[in-house]
Amino acid sequence: xxxxxxxxxxxxxxxxxxxxxxxxxxxxxxxxxxxxxxxxxxxxxxxxxxxxxxxxxxxxxxxxxxxxxxxxxxxxxxxxxxxxxxxxxxxxxxxxxxxxxxxxxxxxxxxxxxxxxxxxxxxxxxxxxxxxxxxxxxxxxxxxxxxxxxxxxxxxxxxxxxxxxxxxxxxxxxxxxxxxxxxxxxxxxxxxxxxxxxxxxxxxxxxxxxxxxxxxxxxxxxxxxxxxxxxxxxxxxxxxxxxxxxxxxxxxxxxxxxxxxxxxxxxxxxxxxxxxxxxxxxxxxxxxxxxxxxxxxxxxxxxxxxxxxxxxxxxxxxxxxxxxxxxxxxxxxxxxxxxxxxxxxxxxxxxxxxxxxxxxxxxxxxxxxxxxxxxxxxxxxxxxxxxxxxxxxxxxxxxxxxxxxxxxxxxxxxxxxxxxxxxxxxxxxxxxxxxxxxxxxxxxxxxxxxxxxxxxxxxxxxxxxxxxxxxxxxxxxxxxxxxxxxxxxxxxxxxxxxxxxxxxxxxxxxxxxxxxxxxxxxxxxxxxxxxxxxxxxxxxxxxxxxxxxxxxxxxxxxxxxxxxxxxxxxxxxxxxxxxxxxxxxxxxxxxxxxxxxxxxxxxxxxxxxxxxxxxxxxxxxxxxxxxxxxxxxxxxxxxxxxxxxxxxxxxxxxxxxxxxxxxxxxxxxxxxxxxxxxxxxxxxxxxxxxxxxxxxxxxxxxxxxxxxxxxxxxxxxxxxxxxxxxxxxxxxxxxxxxxxxxxxxxxxxxxxxxxxxxxxxxxxxxxxxxxxxxxxxxxxxxxxxxxxxxxxxxxxxxxxxxxxxxxxxxxxxxxxxxxxxxxxxxxxxxxxxxxxxxxxxxxxxxxxxx
Amino acid sequence: xxxxxxxxxxxxxxxxxxxxxxxxxxxxxxxxxxxxxxxxxxxxxxxxxxxxxxxxxxxxxxxxxxxxxxxxxxxxxxxxxxxxxxxxxxxxxxxxxxxxxxxxxxxxxxxxxxxxxxxx
Numbered sequence: 001x002x003x004x005x006x007x008x009x010x011x012x013x014x015x016x017x018x019x020x021x022x023x024x025x026x027x028x029x030x031x032x033x034x035x036x037x038x039x040x041x042x043x044x045x046x047x048x049x050x051x052x053x054x055x056x057x058x059x060x061x062x063x064x065x066x067x068x069x070x071x072x073x074x075x076x077x078x079x080x081x082x083x084x085x086x087x088x089x090x091x092x093x094x095x096x097x098x099x100x101x102x103x104x105x106x107x108x109x110x111x112x113x114x115x116x117x118x119x120x121x122x123x124x125x126x127x128x129x130x131x132x133x134x135x136x137x138x139x140x141x142x143x144x145x146x147x148x149x150x151x152x153x154x155x156x157x158x159x160x161x162x163x164x165x166x167x168x169x170x171x172x173x174x175x176x177x178x179x180x181x182x183x184x185x186x187x188x189x190x191x192x193x194x195x196x197x198x199x200x201x202x203x204x205x206x207x208x209x210x211x212x213x214x215x216x217x218x219x220x221x222x223x224x225x226x227x228x229x230x231x232x233x234x235x236x237x238x239x240x241x242x243x244x245x246x247x248x249x250x251x252x253x254x255x256x257x258x259x260x261x262x263x264x265x266x267x268x269x270x271x272x273x274x275x276x277x278x279x280x281x282x283x284x285x286x287x288x289x290x291x292x293x294x295x296x297x298x299x300x301x302x303x304x305x306x307x308x309x310x311x312x313x314x315x316x317x318x319x320x321x322x323x324x325x326x327x328x329x330x331x332x333x334x335x336x337x338x339x340x341x342x343x344x345x346x347x348x349x350x351x352x353x354x355x356x357x358x359x360x361x362x363x364x365x366x367x368x369x370x371x372x373x374x375x376x377x378x379x380x381x382x383x384x385x386x387x388x389x390x391x392x393x394x395x396x397x398x399x400x401x402x403x404x405x406x407x408x409x410x411x412x413x414x415x416x417x418x419x420x421x422x423x424x425x426x427x428x429x430x431x432x433x434x435x436x437x438x439x440x441x442x443x444x445x446x447x448x449x450x451x452x453x454x455x456x457x458x459x460x461x462x463x464x465x466x467x468x469x470x471x472x473x474x475x476x477x478x479x480x481x482x483x484x485x486x487x488x489x490x491x492x493x494x495x496x497x498x499x500x501x502x503x504x505x506x507x508x509x510x511x512x513x514x515x516x517x518x519x520x521x522x523x524x525x526x527x528x529x530x531x532x533x534x535x536x537x538x539x540x541x542x543x544x545x546x547x548x549x550x551x552x553x554x555x556x557x558x559x560x561x562x563x564x565x566x567x568x569x570x571x572x573x574x575x576x577x578x579x580x581x582x583x584x585x586x587x588x589x590x591x592x593x594x595x596x597x598x599x600x601x602x603x604x605x606x607x608x609x610x611x612x613x614x615x616x617x618x619x620x621x622x623x624x625x626x627x628x629x630x631x632x633x634x635x636x637x638x639x640x641x642x643x644x645x646x647x648x649x650x651x652x653x654x655x656x657x658x659x660x661x662x663x664x665x666x667x668x669x670x671x672x673x674x675x676x677x678x679x680x681x682x683x684x685x686x687x688x689x690x691x692x693x694x695x696x697x698x699x700x701x702x703x704x705x706x707x708x709x710x711x712x713x714x715x716x717x718x719x720x721x722x723x724x725x726x727x728x729x730x731x732x733x734x735x736x737x738x739x740x741x742x743x744x745x746x747x748x749x750x751x752x753x754x755x756x757x758x759x760x761x762x763x764x765x766x767x768x769x770x771x772x773x774x775x776x777x778x779x780x781x782x783x784x785x786x787x788x789x790x791x792x793x794x795x796x797x798x799x800x801x802x803x804x805x806x807x808x809x810x811x812x813x814x815x816x817x818x819x820x821x822x823x824x825x826x827x828x829x830x831x832x833x834x835x836x837x838x839x840x841x842x843x844x845x846x847x848x849x850x
Numbered sequence: 851x852x853x854x855x856x857x858x859x860x861x862x863x864x865x866x867x868x869x870x871x872x873x874x875x876x877x878x879x880x881x882x883x884x885x886x887x888x889x890x891x892x893x894x895x896x897x898x899x900x901x902x903x904x905x906x907x908x909x910x911x912x913x914x915x916x917x918x919x920x921x922x923x924x925x926x927x928x929x930x931x932x933x934x935x936x937x938x939x940x941x942x943x944x945x946x947x948x949x950x951x952x953x954x955x956x957x958x959x960x961x962x963x964x965x966x967x968x969x970x
Binding site: 486487495512517518519520521523524525542546547548549550553554560561562585609752755804805808809810812814816817818819833 | 866867871872873874875876878879880881884886889892894895904907911912913914915916919920921922924925926929931933934936938
């Protein structure tokens with residue numbers, strides 16, 4: 001079957017994903033995309049202004065369009081449909097035949113017919129090209145106005161403030177987000193938005209836009225309102241709603257709605273049985289759905305219909321939860337209490353600026369709507385109650401009232417939800433599917449996310465997904481056992497607290513008081529790390545040494561042949577010519593293989609135990625210290641060259657990287673820690689792939705956390721922006737100590753974050769807002785670690801007792817004769833097993849230095 | 851202190867080091883007639899020392915590394931974990947807990963006059 005899809009927006013792309021996942025046989029798909037790039041995330045468009053690149057917004061997985069049956073034509077519009085011949089004519093004049101055609105042409109921003117709307121600097125907000133135009137105009141502007149105070153308008157206002165403009169929002173209706181929330185909610189939202197520095201003008205009807213008094217920046221335009229007032233601005237963005245892109249369907253004679261939109265039936269078929277329409281261009285049941293979730297649902301329906309099953313689109317719930325300029329806003333069902341006889345519960349906290357309203361049916365038995373502004377943690381619970389028509393509890397007001405004892409209020413018992421309850425609406429994942437995944441072995445939220453896709457789009461359902469997982473695990477009798485190992489019936493986090501609270505300083509005491517047996521290779525290094533994080537005593541002291549795994553025990557990285565590699569600290573990747581010469585000389589003298597690491601350092605391979613002290617002596621004499629490449633500790637803080645040299649650099653990234661690396665070097669943590677500092681948003685240091693990364697902006701440092709490269713890449717997320725040096729370090733102190741306190745053994749920050757209830761918002765609360773009141777404590781714990789730093793290599797070679805252990809044999813100065821090297825590309829490498837058998841090829845065993 | 855053995859007849863006792871050369875709960879490697887033997891000192895809950903000896907060669911990684919592994923107990927057994935791929939070896943019998951087909955040799959050990967003796 002030849003399928004043509006016109007439009008590669010979010011919904012059009014979802015259709016392609018569904019179809020390729022179903023692997024419909026003999027399907028050839030041609031995709032026409034009028035934009036210059038394939039599908040990207042329009043929902044998170046405003047993040048472009050806080051540093052997300054166009055590439056990062058892309059929704060296309062690598063190699064997606066390389067599939068055989070898929071042909072993508074970019075910069076290509078469908079301009080006519082010959083329905084009789086089943087041919088689409090493209091803007092290139094090409095004729096593409098189809099058996100089935102899907103229109104996923106989306107919508108365009110509505111620009112009210114105000115005279116002056118086409119003046120230079122009057123823009124719209126929909127595509128990445130629009131964003132680029134906004135960026136250009138933003139540079140030439142001091143003041144910006146958004147016309148439209150709806151969801152997109154407020155997103156757009158955030159973009160303007162991110163660019164540093166004095167920002168106004170002009171709304172025709174009496175309140176913001178008039179469609180989704182009521183007057184009370186609108187009032188709170190307005191206060192919150194105005195507190196962020198955005199001026200809100202409601203009930204303003206723009207009559208015309210004319211020349212402003214400024215001759216350039218600072219009053220390029222003047223907007224004249226119906227009430228006689230006016231507002232001067234440099235740029236204007238229209239965000240006054242959307243209109244379906246239905247012109248192609250219209251000229252092709254498909255049946256249209258009276259006010260636009262392509263009429264479709266329950267299978268999303270238009271009046272032509274070979275043509276579907278989905279997403280914002282489609283009119284289903286008299287409605288245009290301007291949210292992504294219903295669009296995705298239509299895409300699923302069409303994918304199934306094409307492959308022969310009879311799925312239907314029966315309308316969609318338009319409930320939504322979002323964060324506008326950092327303010328939580330949620331709207332559920334009948335938010336305006338328009339249902340006859342409906343009754344409301346309202347709670348307002350004017351001090352904290354929180355507004356919550358529930359709407360119940362006339363008999364008070366069911367929830368039919370809700371509005372949450374300022375705090376929306378009840379969203380998941382309330383939405384499920386409405387969707388599943390669950391009976392309200394005796395005193396429903398407690399669902400939205402803050403609990404008086406400060407404890408979390410009892411949420412919705414997830415057990416009460418039917419299996420059919422849709423938990424993730426973005427990806428259509430039901431409670432039943434989640435439970436099945438748990439039954440199939442998923443044990444963490446991360447695993448559930450990857451096998452069901454629940455919570456991977458907007459993330460609004462993650463709290464609920466977590467509850468369902470826990471309840472299901474319990475129901476299936478799976479004890480959620482996070483005991484460290486057979487010797488300790490505690491999690492790492494619990495052990496950490498035991499060590500801190502009881503001031504335990506040795507493994508012996510800990511296992512004696514809180515464990516059993518002799519310990520093992522799981523608990524010993526974990527406890528060693530906890531002891532180091534808490535008390536920072538020498539890792540090779542007599543009691544501590546026996547806890548370290550081979551890497552920490554020999555302060556190097558063990559390789560497959562039992563030799564070690566040595567990485568001196570090269571903070572920030574900055575090294576003097578003399579430093580390079582020393583490393584070269586040491587490597588040459590001891591016959592080591594050298595390689596540049598991914599972290600801007602130099603690794604020297606092939607040293608035997610008995611050679612380590614002499615090598616360290618030479619390195620430390622030249623001013624080097626341990627790079628802790630062997631430890632679950634801070635590894636490296638990469639940096640770009642920064643403003644010192646680079647013509648684009650905003651701040652001195654090298655100095656900051658040095659500062660960070662020297663502050664946290666040697667810090668023992670649940671797993672290794674990597675970091676980077678970039679001097680501008682070009683991000684040459686790749687800070688967003690690190691456990692914590694710092695990017696310079698015009699206004700200070702942006703701090704990103706919980707990223708990861710390696711096995712499971714994950715972009716770091718913005719924890720806080722525009723920080724000065726001091727605040728950056730303070731947040732880092734808190735972040736790192738909080739991670740050390742609460743993470744599991746060998747849990748990188750990315751996994752820690754994925755498993756954190758409340759996610760990034762919670763982390764921000766703890767670190768930035770100090771919601772747990774532990775900020776000062778974390779900082780002082782960090783300060784004591786920083787103050788007690790000592791170079792472990794130096795400490796080892798200066799201590800005769802420790803030094804004694806650095807021999808290959810307790811009774812001989814010889815080296816290991818099973819360590820055999822051969823030459824390759826001018827350096828050594830370990831001999832293979834075959835090469836070892838014919839020894840003559842190898843280099844003779846290195847005898848120990850006298 | 852008898853660490854047990856795999857029934858080696860006509861053993862000869864060789865002195866490898868002083869008892870104090872091995873820190874508690876750590877292994878060392880002794881070179882005995884060109885054979886590498888890992889010798890361990892484990893302290894029990896009462897602070898009493900026990901000594902064990904097995905091959906230093908780890909058949910799973912083809913490297914001489916077992917003396918550098920972490921010691922401990924699994925169930926009732928005293929074990930060392932290879933530092934390369936983390937298989938556990940029983941210090942008394944030399945059995946590999948993860949792969950019974952790849953045992954290492956275990957040697958009898960005794961302490962005499964503050965010295966460690968291994969039967970080879």
